[in-house]
Amino acid sequence: MQYLLKVEGITKTYKEKTALEDVSFSVRNGEIFGIIGPNGAGKTTLLKCIAGLLKINKGRIIINPPENRKKIKMGILLEQSFHPYISVYGNILQHLMMYGFDKKTAIRKTDEYLNQYDLTGMSNVKPGRLSLGMRQRLALIMALIHEPDIVL
Numbered sequence: 205m206q207y208l209l210k211v212e213g214i215t216k217t218y219k220e221k222t223a224l225e226d227v228s229f230s231v232r233n234g235e236i237f238g239i240i241g242p243n244g245a246g247k248t249t250l251l252k253c254i255a256g257l258l259k260i261n262k263g264r265i266i267i268n269p270p271e272n273r274k275k276i277k278m279g280i281l282l283e284q285s286f287h288p289y290i291s292v293y294g295n296i297l298q299h300l301m302m303y304g305f306d307k308k309t310a311i312r313k314t315d316e317y318l319n320q321y322d323l324t325g326m327s328n329v330k331p332g333r334l335s336l337g338m339r340q341r342l343a344l345i346m347a348l349i350h351e352p353d354i355v356l
């Protein structure tokens with residue numbers, strides 16, 4: 205089986221609190237894998253461990269196994285971190301340019317994203333004035349801009 209991500213028996217504790225205990229699963233190339241659980245179950249902790257934002261106590265996480273080794277880009281939608289003082293349009297444009305797109309391409313892509321994610325009417329608004337769902341859509345654009353191989 206060709207997998208892109210494998211989580212093997214991981215445990216994560218915050219001081220005395222065990223947030224994850226012996227979690228194992230693998231995700232194949234092209235697969236959409238969902239994790240559900242009540243508040244506090246450890247979902248965000250798990251994503252942070254996979255992204256390398258938290259250190260695990262036990263087990264291992266294998267991303268991009270040796271047999272299909274190539275450069276892997278990861279996109280993550282966790283906390284919504286936008287620039288608060290620039291518009292929705294500016295946030296997307298700046299993010300694209302940060303990833304190396306030239307200005308002309310970045311402008312075209314910004315318009316495409318706004319249209320595709322139904323945010324065109326909000327392009328001049330600052331992120332703080334968006335509804336929660338709209339902010340999630342903006343965060344999704346930001347997570348996808350560099351065309352990642354894995355999206356968390």
Ligand SMILES: Nc1ncnc2c1ncn2[C@@H]1O[C@H](COP(=O)(O)OP(=O)(O)OP(=O)(O)O)[C@@H](O)[C@H]1O
Pocket residue numbers: 218221222223241242243244245246247248249250
């Ligand atoms: N920085 C932290 N320090 C200590 N405990 C933490 C920390 N972050 C999370 N926890 C604890 O770890 C457990 C898992 O939290 P986590 O945020 O991963 O849950 P979740 O499944 O994402 O919940 P939700 O559905 O509310 O987003 C909870 O008991 C939480 O209180």
Ligand SMILES: [Mg+2]
Pocket residue numbers: 247248249
């Ligand atoms: Mg969470």
